[in-house]
Amino acid sequence: MSELGDGTRCVHAGLPEPAPGQPFLPGPVFAAPYHLDPWQGPAGAANGYGRPDNPTRRLLEAAVGELEGGDCRVFASGQAAITGLLLTVLRPGDTVLLPADGYFPVRAFATDTLEPMGVRVVFVPTVGPYPTLEGVRLVLVETPANPGLDVVDVAALADLAHAAGALLAVDNTTATPLGQRPLDLGADLVVASGTKALTGHSDLLLGYVASRSAELIEAVTLWRNATGAVPGAFDAWLAHRSLATMDLRLGRQSANAEAIAALLAGRADVTGLRWPGRPEDPAYPVASTQMRRMPGVLSFDLGDADRVARFIDAARLVVAATSFGGLHTTVDRRAQWGDDTSAGFVRLSCGVEDTADLVADIAAALDAAGPIN
Numbered sequence: 289m290s291e292l293g294d295g296t297r298c299v300h301a302g303l304p305e306p307a308p309g310q311p312f313l314p315g316p317v318f319a320a321p322y323h324l325d326p327w328q329g330p331a332g333a334a335n336g337y338g339r340p341d342n343p344t345r346r347l348l349e350a351a352v353g354e355l356e357g358g359d360c361r362v363f364a365s366g367q368a369a370i371t372g373l374l375l376t377v378l379r380p381g382d383t384v385l386l387p388a389d390g391y392f393p394v395r396a397f398a399t400d401t402l403e404p405m406g407v408r409v410v411f412v413p414t415v416g417p418y419p420t421l422e423g424v425r426l427v428l429v430e431t432p433a434n435p436g437l438d439v440v441d442v443a444a445l446a447d448l449a450h451a452a453g454a455l456l457a458v459d460n461t462t463a464t465p466l467g468q469r470p471l472d473l474g475a476d477l478v479v480a481s482g483t484k485a486l487t488g489h490s491d492l493l494l495g496y497v498a499s500r501s502a503e504l505i506e507a508v509t510l511w512r513n514a515t516g517a518v519p520g521a522f523d524a525w526l527a528h529r530s531l532a533t534m535d536l537r538l539g540r541q542s543a544n545a546e547a548i549a550a551l552l553a554g555r556a557d558v559t560g561l562r563w564p565g566r567p568e569d570p571a572y573p574v575a576s577t578q579m580r581r582m583p584g585v586l587s588f589d590l591g592d593a594d595r596v597a598r599f600i601d602a603a604r605l606v607v608a609a610t611s612f613g614g615l616h617t618t619v620d621r622r623a624q625w626g627d628d629t630s631a632g633f634v635r636l637s638c639g640v641e642d643t644a645d646l647v648a649d650i651a652a653a654l655d656a657a658g659p660i661n
Contacts, residue, residue, distance in 0.1 A: 316521040355465040358499050362527075364495070364519050366479075366494070369481070373457060377457075381408075383409075384408070386398055386409060386412070392628070432583060437586070442475060457475065457479055462485070463579060465478075544617070547643045548650060549586055585612050589630055589634070591660035616641075
């Protein structure tokens with residue numbers, strides 16, 4: 289379906305062929321065991337046991353795979369997907385490069401789990417500089433990075449990694465497959481949290497790994513099935529249902545981010561504004577070429593924790609919550625979670641509210657919060 293538009297692809301991704309009397313998207317199949325053929329056993333049907341086999345999950349995997357342009361396996365959460373990928377690919381003695389400015393639980397997992405296993409972990413900022421990749425097994429980047437929103441040239445990094453014999457994995461959570469398709473840019477693997485903008489309703493946890501390598505997908509599948517890191521049938525069904533509106537949701541979120549960035553850029557009481565869609569942003573030269581659309585997430589600094597709290601209290605349409613990509617506009621003060629950001633640093637995730645309402649509310653809330661101390 290690659291020749292079709294994003295909205296069309298999202299609406300039709302992974303759906304079975306139309307059949308009279310059947311729903312567009314079949315309801316979730318709840319089963320642990322299934323009936324087995326008494327003669328052939330599990331070889332007689334696609335479903336044998338609920339951990340490796342579920343038709344609702346397979347439809348979702350087909351849908352996300354169509355959007356990413358590869359084969360897909362879904363996991364119980366984004367963290368389950370990324371840790372599953374790392375533990376599938378890496379062995380004692382291997383070297384992995386991870387983003388120094390990416391999602392902090394991944395850094396903690398690397399320090400607490402990978403290093404004691406004998407994996408050499410090297411942290412590199414998203415925009416580099418990158419060391420020599422000779423002897424490196426895997427390079428993982430998150431672009432745009434969460435929460436700082438730096439962007440790396442995926443195609444150039446893929447060439448660098450492959451020349452050294454390394455694999456490149458790209459965390460596509462912030463961009464989504466509508467924002468960029470890393471496999472098209474040369475990445476070997478895509479990993480993402482579907483909890484966020486992919487499904488966008490703040491009502492489920494989901495992760496996935498996608499690749500065009502049958503060998504890598506088989507290894508990821510074996511690891512997932514052995515560890516049981518699968519999403520439930522209802523979560524898989526909710527996620528597939530939500531994909532249909534992704535193009536519409538992202539369109540409004542991106543437009544809201546552009547308008548809010550313009551507002552914040554003109555205020556002296558806001559510092560450190562980052563949004564890859566601004567021509568003034570350091571990420572813009574790469575993002576404007578590499579990305580098909582800009583994310584609905586931006587970051588900035590309000591000076592200190594108290595001012596962030598006053599801003600949120602004064603807002604009518606902006607609420608405090610972690611995660612991002614949902615229908616409601618949220619602010620997350622990342623330092624409260626132990627992330628290595630300043631006390632006043634916030635990540636703002638734009639919802640789908642009317643743009644004029646959101647801009648007016650944020651402007652009034654900033655006024656009410658008072659000046660930077």
